[in-house]
Amino acid sequence: MNMETIVQRVSECNNVCTFTMRDLCDAIGRQRCTAQCCQTISDTLTEYGLGHWPPELRPDQSHKVRVYRIGTPVADMIGLVSRCTESSDEALRTMAELYSVFVVG
Known part of the structure; x- marks a missing residue:
C-alpha cells in the first residue's frame, strides 16, 4: 500500500x-x-x-x-467532537437531533 x-x-x-x-x-x-x-x-x-x-x-x-x-463535513464533525467548548456541544446536540429525525426516525 x-x-x-x-x-x-x-x-x-x-x-x-x-x-x-x-x-x-x-x-x-x-x-x-x-x-x-x-x-x-x-x-x-x-x-x-x-x-x-x-x-x-x-x-x-x-x-x-x-x-x-x-476541509470536509466529516472533518468538521471530528473537530466538533475533539473540542470541548459550549459552541461545539451545541453543534453536536443539533447534529444529534437531525440524525434522530433523518436517520433514525
Missing part, C-alpha cells in the same frame, strides 16, 4: 476511512512502527490534505486510525 492508495480509499469512502498503523507505515515505506514513524505518518497525511484521529498516533501496528479529508 502507498500514499496514493490511502488517498484513493479515503475518497472512495466519502472522505473518511479507517486503517491500521501497519497500513500507514507501509504507505510511507516503513517496515517498523516507531515514534518517529508516527510523526512522519502525521506529517505525510497533512501534506496530502488528510487528517487523522486520534490526534496522537501510537507505535502499535494493530492500532486503528481514522483518516479523513481536511
